[in-house]
Amino acid sequence: VGLGDMLERASQLSDKLHSLSTSLTNDLDTHFPPMGKILMPRPSMCHTASLQTPHDKDQALRVPESELLSIARALLLSWNDPLLLLASEAPTLSHPQNGAIYSKTRELQDQSNSLSSGLDRLIHKIGSSSKALSPLPLQGGDLGSDKNSRLINFYFLLSCFRRDSHKIDNFLKLLRCRAAKQDRC
Amino acid sequence: TRLSPPGKPKLTGCRSPEKETFTCWWEPGPDGGLPTSYSLYYRKENSDTVHECPDYHTAGKNSCFFNKNDTSIWVNYNITVVATNALGRNVSDPVDVDVVYIVQPHMPENVTVVVQEVDGNDPSLLVRWEPPRKADTRSGWITLVYELRVKLEKEEKWEEHFAGQQKQFNIFSPHSGEVYMVQVRCKPDHGFWSEWSSTSYVTVPDYI
Ligand code: NA
Ligand code: NA
Ligand code: NA
Numbered sequence: 001v002g003l004g005d006m007l008e009r010a011s012q013l014s015d016k017l018h019s020l021s022t023s024l025t026n027d028l029d030t031h032f033p034p035m036g037k038i039l040m041p042r043p044s045m046c047h048t049a050s051l052q053t054p055h056d057k058d059q060a061l062r063v064p065e066s067e068l069l070s071i072a073r074a075l076l077l078s079w080n081d082p083l084l085l086l087a088s089e090a091p092t093l094s095h096p097q098n099g100a101i102y103s104k105t106r107e108l109q110d111q112s113n114s115l116s117s118g119l120d121r122l123i124h125k126i127g128s129s130s131k132a133l134s135p136l137p138l139q140g141g142d143l144g145s146d147k148n149s150r151l152i153n154f155y156f157l158l159s160c161f162r163r164d165s166h167k168i169d170n171f172l173k174l175l176r177c178r179a180a181k182q183d184r185c
Numbered sequence: 186t187r188l189s190p191p192g193k194p195k196l197t198g199c200r201s202p203e204k205e206t207f208t209c210w211w212e213p214g215p216d217g218g219l220p221t222s223y224s225l226y227y228r229k230e231n232s233d234t235v236h237e238c239p240d241y242h243t244a245g246k247n248s249c250f251f252n253k254n255d256t257s258i259w260v261n262y263n264i265t266v267v268a269t270n271a272l273g274r275n276v277s278d279p280v281d282v283d284v285v286y287i288v289q290p291h292m293p294e295n296v297t298v299v300v301q302e303v304d305g306n307d308p309s310l311l312v313r314w315e316p317p318r319k320a321d322t323r324s325g326w327i328t329l330v331y332e333l334r335v336k337l338e339k340e341e342k343w344e345e346h347f348a349g350q351q352k353q354f355n356i357f358s359p360h361s362g363e364v365y366m367v368q369v370r371c372k373p374d375h376g377f378w379s380e381w382s383s384t385s386y387v388t389v390p391d392y393i
Contacts, residue, residue, distance in 0.1 A: 015374055015375075018375055019375070022375070042230065042261075043230055043283075044230050044231050053259070055257040055258060055259060055260060056205065056253070056256060056257055056258060057204065057205055057253075057321065057324070057326045058253070060326070061324060061326075163259055163283070163285075166259070166285050166375060167259055169375070170326075173325045173328050173374070174324060174325040174326065175325075176325055177323070177324055177325030178324075178325070185322055185323050185324070185325050185328075
């Protein structure tokens with residue numbers, strides 16, 4: 001399989017991951033404690049916030065292919081355990097849509113695992129970066145005890161994932177266009 | 186009329202056409218019968234520094250434009266607007282904005298429609314367009330998909346077609362001797378539809 005096809009497949013998966021996280025956010029929004037958004041931790045509290053990533057186009061275009069790929073991989077692997085946590089908490093979440101939320105979190109896990117294998121194959125093909133980043137662990141392995149804080153922390157984790165999945169998607173789509181030598185972009 | 190401090194201004198929305206710049210708009214509240222000025226302030230996630238709007242002019246009245254240097258993505262901007270007159274001031278509710286969630290491109294450009302006649306077949310309409318000039322689709326920084334809508338000039342109902350990332354679309358078997366209207370719009374992979382382009386017209390020759 002050629003590099004172009006591998007990147008095409010990977011960006012389809014990352015696109016799906018981000019869209020799913022948006023759809024989950026919309027599900028949660030249908031029924032969320034009025035003070036929830038105010039009580040929620042700030043985005044700078046996300047466990048991946050300290051991973052150094054580009055913050056605009058000019059920065060992103062200066063990053064070599066192998067390093068962009070390494071950033072995408074570190075971001076994605078940092079979500080292995082937290083996505084497990086979300087899937088295990090979803091069924092007992094105090095939310096009328098928790099059935100749909102559960103099946104979508106399971107789908108997030110599946111897509112994320114497929115993308116993870118895809119990124120490994122891509123790194124094998126492109127070569128790993130000398131500046132390879134390490135994935136970051138989530139501190140604290142639960143969402144809290146009372147039903148409101150569980151819901152708020154679930155939403156918070158999801159909002160962090162939503163941002164990270166958008167980064168991953170954006171970086172992979174840059175790589176896709178570079179590989180295609182702008183044929184299709 | 187009694188003079189008073191200004192009413193509370195309201196931030197009405199923010200839009201980024203290409204994930205590289207953005208603009209926010211506000212609605213003034215009552216001015217209290219006095220000359221009232223408006224200032225927009227923002228603070229970026231992970232920083233304690235409050236900045237004032239870098240450019241009140243580029244995007245017109247009651248707006249603030251953030252150019253490339255002032256725009257980061259995957260970073261929350263906490264934004265407020267302050268109204269001030271001789272008797273006092275009033276502050277809007279704050280709004281949190283991450284530029285990735287407010288992307289709405291400008292409309293596609295150079296929309297053309299031509300009648301294509303291939304020997305032995307009925308003619309078809311070939312619609313072509315370009316991405317909005319400012320959207321950098323070539324590097325992959327932004328990915329756009331397109332939708333077009335077509336109708337007979339004499340009829341009411343538009344027919345919509347999804348074109349994906351293609352920048353052209355064929356409409357087969359148009360009605361002989363009729364005038365068609367065509368518009369195109371675009372949407373980023375994760376964002377909002379642009380406005381429809383202005384109408385392009387084409388006349389199908391009599392061929393039956
Ligand atoms: Na995107
Ligand atoms: Na202005
Ligand atoms: Na910038």
